[in-house]
Amino acid sequence: MRIGAAVVAALLLPGVAAGLPPAEVTHAFADRGIPMSSVAIVVQETGARAPLFAHRPDVPMNPASVMKLVTTFAALDLLGSGYRWRTDAFVDGTLSDGTLDGDLILRGSGDPKITVEQWDAFIASIRDHGVAAITGDLVLDRSAFRLSPHDPGAFDGEPLLPYNVGPDALLVNFKSVRFRFAPAAVGDAVSVTADPALPQVAIGQTPAPVDGPCGDWRENANATWILQPRAAAVSFPGRFSRECGERDWYIALLDHPNYVHGIFRAAFEATGGLFGGAMREGLAPSDAEPVATLLSPPLHEIVRDINKLSNNVMAQQVFLTLAAATMPPPATFEKAREAVRRWLAKRRLALKSLVIENGSGLSRNGRLSAGDLARLLAAAAASPVRDEFADSLAIAAIDGTVERRFRNGSVAGNALLKTGSLEGVRALAGYVIDRNGRRWIVAALVNHPQAARAQPALDALVQWTWRNAARYAALTKR
Numbered sequence: 001m002r003i004g005a006a007v008v009a010a011l012l013l014p015g016v017a018a019g020l021p022p023a024e025v026t027h028a029f030a031d032r033g034i035p036m037s038s039v040a041i042v043v044q045e046t047g048a049r050a051p052l053f054a055h056r057p058d059v060p061m062n063p064a065s066v067m068k069l070v071t072t073f074a075a076l077d078l079l080g081s082g083y084r085w086r087t088d089a090f091v092d093g094t095l096s097d098g099t100l101d102g103d104l105i106l107r108g109s110g111d112p113k114i115t116v117e118q119w120d121a122f123i124a125s126i127r128d129h130g131v132a133a134i135t136g137d138l139v140l141d142r143s144a145f146r147l148s149p150h151d152p153g154a155f156d157g158e159p160l161l162p163y164n165v166g167p168d169a170l171l172v173n174f175k176s177v178r179f180r181f182a183p184a185a186v187g188d189a190v191s192v193t194a195d196p197a198l199p200q201v202a203i204g205q206t207p208a209p210v211d212g213p214c215g216d217w218r219e220n221a222n223a224t225w226i227l228q229p230r231a232a233a234v235s236f237p238g239r240f241s242r243e244c245g246e247r248d249w250y251i252a253l254l255d256h257p258n259y260v261h262g263i264f265r266a267a268f269e270a271t272g273g274l275f276g277g278a279m280r281e282g283l284a285p286s287d288a289e290p291v292a293t294l295l296s297p298p299l300h301e302i303v304r305d306i307n308k309l310s311n312n313v314m315a316q317q318v319f320l321t322l323a324a325a326t327m328p329p330p331a332t333f334e335k336a337r338e339a340v341r342r343w344l345a346k347r348r349l350a351l352k353s354l355v356i357e358n359g360s361g362l363s364r365n366g367r368l369s370a371g372d373l374a375r376l377l378a379a380a381a382a383s384p385v386r387d388e389f390a391d392s393l394a395i396a397a398i399d400g401t402v403e404r405r406f407r408n409g410s411v412a413g414n415a416l417l418k419t420g421s422l423e424g425v426r427a428l429a430g431y432v433i434d435r436n437g438r439r440w441i442v443a444a445l446v447n448h449p450q451a452a453r454a455q456p457a458l459d460a461l462v463q464w465t466w467r468n469a470a471r472y473a474a475l476t477k478r
Contacts, residue, residue: 021055022472028460029446038448040370043465045473046381046431046439052473057371060353061445064420065310066427067361067368069376070354071319072303072392074343076385079325081300085111087170088290089126092139098132103277106260107141107284108170110324110331111296112317113305116173116196116263122294123267129291133274138264139282140257144169145320146330152252155362156423160225160251163362167316168256174313175259177201179234179249181221183209183242190240198262201253204235214244229255257281300388307392307418308400312360319359333358349379361420373429373443381431381439390416393430396462405459410435411466415442426451428458432465440469 021041029039040059044051051057075083086109093102104126114122150166153159162176178195192206207221222238232253254262261279268275296302299318306314323335326342337356344351353369380389394400397412401419406412411432420427429443442465446454 019051019053019476021053022464022468024468025457025461025464028457028464029454032453032457033450034446034448034454034457038446038451039454040443040445041461042370042374042441042443043461043469044374044378044441045469046378046441051371051374052440052469052476054371057374058353058369060355060367060369061447062364062366062422062425063361063368063373063427063429063445064366064422064425065312065361066373066418066420066429066445067356067359067363067366068306068310068315069373069380069418069429070340070351070356070368071315071322071359072306073376073380073383073385073389074322074340075299075318076303076388077347077383078322078339078343079299081298081303081385081388083299083325085109085296085321087111087114087122087294088284089122089292090284090288090290091131092285092288093136095130098130100131100134100136102134103136103139104131104134105139105141105282105284106170106264107144107290108168109144110167110169110317110321111171111294112302112311112314112321113296114172114294118294119172119263120267120270122292123264123273124271125292125294127268127271127273131273131291134268134277137277138261138275138279139284140170140260140279141282141284142169142256143283143330144324146332155364160227160253162250162252163312165252165313166256167313167320170256170260171313171317172260172263174252175254175256176250176252179203179251180246181207181217181236181240181244181249182246183240183244192236196263196266198254198259199265200231200258200262202231202233204233205237207236207238207240209242210239212241212243214241217241217244217247218249225251227253230258300392303388304392308394310401310419312362315360316358322359347379349375351376362422364422368445370443370445373445374441377429377431377441377443381441390431393418405455406462409459409463409466411463414466415462417442417462421452424449424451426454426458428462432462432469434466434470436470438470440465 040056042054088107090105152164165175221236224235226233319336320331322339323331351372353372355367357363393416394402396406396415415432417430426446432440
């Protein structure tokens with residue numbers, strides 16, 4: 001029987017040896033030109049005491065956005081899946097016959113996702129309270145967070161892209177503007193509109209409509225950006241192919257306070273309100289009752305957006321909230337890191353390799369080993385927030401960052417994954433549910449100058465786990 005088992009192992013699963021990666025997996029990385037010295041892997045069944053196999057499991061590596069798994073599990077576990085942020089509006093002055101003779105104060109608590117629709121509803125609720133005109137200023141209370149000045153271009157030289165927006169206690173709409181390009185149905189023009197239509201953002205020349213392939217339409221539009229903290233002017237003196245149809249371009253403009261000032265004016269005046277005041281920063285009265293409150297969606301919905309879509313600034317907002325909810329204000333990144341350390345100690349979850357900078361993984365300094373990542377996933381799978389955490393992960397070939405991956409494989413719909421990518425980094429971690437319902441933890445990190453080539457190999461690892469992990473486990477026990 002022993003000889004028969006060995007023969008079967010050699011025929012079905014070449015390279016079978018307890019604790020070692022199968023040859024099919026190592027060959028997948030070799031085929032992409034990625035040396036195994038730049039790869040770390042752990043595959044382990046949930047509830048098992050030891051990995052099915054591991055390769056360099058204790059080497060600290062940059063995990064890119066897979067770091068969000070630490071932030072989101074900590075948040076669900078510490079704050080509870082129903083946790084909500086609140087944004088409050090206060091009047092500071094006399095409200096009579098619809099006129100506020102004084103200031104309107106907005107106080108944020110770090111809500112990670114205030115959309116334009118939610119913001120409009122919030123402003124409408126202020127109007128419903130009877131505030132039709134404001135003679136004073138808009139006062140912003142952003143004191144929940146204390147942060148160093150953020151340079152959006154410091155990470156990769158792309159300061160206008162929304163993924164580089166920094167956190168803020170009064171983050172609204174990711175501080176971004178959607179520019180919509182649309183060829184006119186009749187005539188020879190391309191319209192460019194901004195949403196939200198901020199009063200401080202001027203749109204100049206629009207692109208000329210042309211025939212031909214859409215191609216790199218952003219490059220062809222030849223955008224010119226004149227950017228200041230309080231105002232911006234944009235123009236598109238290039239061309240735009242009619243074959244492109246409607247296209248959206250999201251750009252992060254203005255600084256946080258001036259963006260809020262603009263989007264407040266736009267929404268308030270759209271309801272018929274009158275406001276011509278300035279914006280300044282201050283504190284809300286500690287004993288005042290708000291005239292309107294915007295509650296965020298529950299945390300489990302926020303976490304779903306963070307992990308499925310890999311939203312960086314949302315993750316940073318949640319990370320800072322770990323400090324805000326567990327330590328005296330204001331929240332800082334150092335306090336957030338301490339909150340994670342305390343949480344891990346309380347859970348007795350030793351992640352010795354962990355170096356967490358901002359909670360999002362948008363960092364060159366972040367570190368996590370594949371072994372520690374597997375331990376985190378195992379703890380989450382055994383926790384009271386198991387379902388909320390698992391539901392936040394992207395489903396292979398179905399949604400999120402893996403919607404377009406695994407479409408030709410049997411693992412489609414059977415893997416819950418978080419991906420990560422930076423220049424020189426590719427990572428993937430989560431759960432694979434095989435055909436018998438057995439759940440396997442997969443954690444894989446690649447740090448290599450050509451890491452972008454590794455995605456097919458990482459996908460092959462997931463496919464292999466779904467197809468072969470159970471048989472491999474049975475064979476290595478013989």
